Amino acid sequence: MNPELQMFVQNELNTLREQNTYKERRYLESEQGPRAILNGKRVVMLCTNNYLGLANHPRVKEKAIQAVKDYGCGTASVPEVCGLTDLHAELCRRVAAFSNTEDALLYSSCSTANMGVVGALAGEGDVIISDQYNHASIIDGCRLSKARTVVFPHNDMNRLEQVLRDESSARLRMIVVDGVFSMEGDAAPLDQIVSLAEKYHAFTVVDESHAAGVLGARGAGTVEHYRLQGKVDVLTGTFGKALGGAGGGYACASREVIDYLYHRSRTFIFSNTMPPSVIATALAALDVLAEEPQLLKKLWENERYFRSRLEATGLKVGGGEAAILPILIGDHQKAYALSRALLEEGVFITAVGFPVVAKGQARLRAQVSAAHTKEDLDAVTIIQDTAAKLGII
Ligand SMILES: Cc1ncc(COP(=O)(O)O)c(C=O)c1O
Incomplete structure (x- = not known):
């Protein structure tokens, strides 16, 4: 040593x-x-974080066990080398439908999703506008990106507007927030954030980790809670909390954004993917949430x-x-x-x-x-x- x-x-x-x-x-x-x-x-x-108790739900456990029997323990490689399984494709479809977006990409966690999304969607000449209390993985994503980051005080919409006005010359403006802030237990005022984003031609990234399975009529998260389906550009989230608790993360967005992330998001490209048992857990959790x-x-x-x-x-x-x-x-x-x-x-x-x-x-x-x-x-x-x-x- x-x-x-x-x-x-x-x-x-x-x-x-x-x-x-x-x-x-x-x-x-x-x-x-x-x-x-x-x-x-x-x-x-x-x-x-096992908000719905699904981490121990009998149906969820059963599906996880069956997936190991059918698909083994994992793909033993990053997605590009040996590909993904049809279970991955099914979960992408399901989580995209759950989030009301066109498509989705799976990551090994929401932390890696945040790093991979923020790092890939903003680069040189762009600005990332980030809430002061955003999760550490969003902050890490900002650090990975070549874009400049401007932090605004927690949920302060006047300051957010000021920053958007000041940054009008940036190539792209990304506003990134947690839907629910994990240490505060409050929600981002997404209705106001989306209005400001539209007014100042910014795009929005929302982390639904503590909101998916908790907020909204179907438990689809903050976007559903505010009835803003289709108005937020990128959603990230975890399957490691309400949605089964086994881990794994996702990004949901338009088909083109997801396709771009597939090619450019480093934490997706250079890392092993969610194992079949974890995917099956997430699928079963989405089923139980819908049916119960x-x-x-x-x-x-x-x-x-x-x-x-x-x-x-x-x-x-x-x-x-x-x-x-x-x-x-x-x-x-x-x-x-x-x-x-x-x-x-x-x-x-x-x-x-x-x-x-x-x-x-x-x-x-x-x-x-x-x-x-x-x-x-x-x-x-x-x-x-x-x-x-x-x-x-
Ligand atoms: C807001 C938020 N985003 C992301 C994460 C990380 O999720 P994961 O465990 O899937 O990496 C957490 C977990 O604590 C969180 O609170």
Whole structure:
């Protein structure tokens, strides 16, 4: 081991420990359900992206197993070398129809989709206009692109318009936002963003990761929620949250944009593709979502119940437009202490602090699922008692 490297990483890790941002690894020893076993402890899981409980749905599991039997474990190559399977083609058709677009391209994750889309669709002479709170993979996409990036304050439409006015000479203007912001639990004002994009001849890229399977009448995401089908140029999303939870990502757009990404999107071209079991999981999740609309209804019932009980504790709760309920603590040490104490009591809610959110804005990020029972959500009593013991409320 190179001693300079060893010294460098040790110093960096020591700094993380001093700043109390060093993270212990956590391991699930059960399914990722509303109740789970985490590092040997039984917990109520209140920070799961498994919004509809589909990661453990019997039909979804069955389809994944069958796909391994039919197609094996994977294609063992990048798409260009040995091609994709007809399962890939089917999922492209299904996710494009789900998103109301002409076509789709599958990526190994939404992170790689964001990097591959943003990196490919904006280049030299273009400008990327990006919300301050966009997901890290969008930021990485901006870094990969040769375009200039201008960041606007979170959901600030006046500033977005100002930037669009200032950037009128750019060859292409891309506005890129998360549909639902994962740390805030709020949605982008897509109706206003689309109007501004039309006014200033910009195109739009929206990441539906926390919205697909959650928002909109059919659970198709933020675009459906705002009834803007056909008005957003590119949608990206993940199959690693509500839509089966096994991973994999997508980009949905017009036939021509998808064809261009097929030829130019580096994270698609130079990386292995979604394995058959994961594709089958996503296909089955889309089936269940369409056939069991009561899941979406239950998710929102649970969100309303949990939010009202949580707000009644006196804790400050953010969001309100998604199934993410950030418990806003502020002080970093207090947020992490609350998360640790809750885990001791059998309630798991992750704490997030700097650098994931700004300094002084540490929070616990609670999420609800359709799979939670009322009894699971009544863990709010433990949250209240624990927060009171720690002097937070
Ligand atoms: C908004 C957003 N986009 C993308 C991702 C990444 O998705 P994936 O796990 O498929 O890479 C996440 C996951 O945390 C996310 O919150």
